[in-house]
Amino acid sequence: MKKLVKSLYLLYFFLKFKNWSIAHFLAKDGFPLDRIQEISVKDGKIVINKTGQAFTIDQIAPCKSSFDLLLTIVNHDQVKIDTAGKEVYITWDGVRVKVDSFENYYVASELFIEGLYSLHYNKSLVVCDVGMNVGVASLYFAHMSNVQKVYGFEPFKETYDAAVANFNLNPAINHKIVPYNLGAGGSTSDLVIPLSNVDSATKSTTDFVLQHLDTDAVKTVTVQIRDIQEVVQEIFTNHPSEELFLKLDCEGAEYEILEKLDGSGLLPKIKVIIIEWHFKGYEPLEKLLTANGFASVVFPRPTHTIKDMGMIYAFKM
Numbered sequence: 501m502k503k504l505v506k507s508l509y510l511l512y513f514f515l516k517f518k519n520w521s522i523a524h525f526l527a528k529d530g531f532p533l534d535r536i537q538e539i540s541v542k543d544g545k546i547v548i549n550k551t552g553q554a555f556t557i558d559q560i561a562p563c564k565s566s567f568d569l570l571l572t573i574v575n576h577d578q579v580k581i582d583t584a585g586k587e588v589y590i591t592w593d594g595v596r597v598k599v600d601s602f603e604n605y606y607v608a609s610e611l612f613i614e615g616l617y618s619l620h621y622n623k624s625l626v627v628c629d630v631g632m633n634v635g636v637a638s639l640y641f642a643h644m645s646n647v648q649k650v651y652g653f654e655p656f657k658e659t660y661d662a663a664v665a666n667f668n669l670n671p672a673i674n675h676k677i678v679p680y681n682l683g684a685g686g687s688t689s690d691l692v693i694p695l696s697n698v699d700s701a702t703k704s705t706t707d708f709v710l711q712h713l714d715t716d717a718v719k720t721v722t723v724q725i726r727d728i729q730e731v732v733q734e735i736f737t738n739h740p741s742e743e744l745f746l747k748l749d750c751e752g753a754e755y756e757i758l759e760k761l762d763g764s765g766l767l768p769k770i771k772v773i774i775i776e777w778h779f780k781g782y783e784p785l786e787k788l789l790t791a792n793g794f795a796s797v798v799f800p801r802p803t804h805t806i807k808d809m810g811m812i813y814a815f816k817m
Contacts, residue, residue: 506528509530510524517541525561532567539571544556551575554583559588562599573590573613578592578613579608589669590608595640597635597669607637611640617774619745621745624648625644625742625771625772630728632652632679635679636666642670647745654681682725683723683726685726685760688725693720728757729760733766745772745773747775768793778806786812794814798812
């Protein structure tokens, strides 16, 4: 039955666009028929009708699992996509990042369109970005006029290098970012972990998260983790006049990080904390935050791969 449906899709897309390669691409990956009027085909490229933006199949391929996401991004008035060369770049309010995977498109959408970290705070801040990934959030924070410095922590070398490349695209603000090819956790250690066959945004150093991911049974990678207590204390020492904003998107390490900050007495000294939780629920995190004088708001954000995840926005009262 599925083969028949795809064959009908293929015929429909070919009759509409007169291009077998594009018809096969759209049919194979299930382009939503209810949005078909938003695109056309010209000179062997897929054109977004609203903007006139043209994509090759290779450029659009990272979003083949979610054409809706791509169409939402390219049709957004405040986001510009550069497809002039082989690589694709997204620009938002002067911030420019390379997008070469679905996860990078997704993260750009979360920050630039949804405003996941759209924090309006009129005091001088320093940001500790744990789970820097390819640097989109660090750039977003550095773009804020009241943010004086961003310290970013990313343990995976390939992902870290991609972040540095994105920082180099933004010379007007990259001086505010201090990146580390390190993770942050409950203690300082070197971890040997199995390689996971997932995009950068879902790589993890924690055992309970790795159990849910597709990992290689043979290949491993060694990553360095630094004690979050040392990280935060050093930031306080270097920035006695700024308030600290802690962002945790670290695929499971958020639990041990908050426990360590609670045990060390540093947690109540932080003013703002935004956490993405994974697999173990928000309750243990919220309990620690409440005990340390934070008011928090919880937003579940399940995905098709991770049902137990979401955001916590916490503010020291």
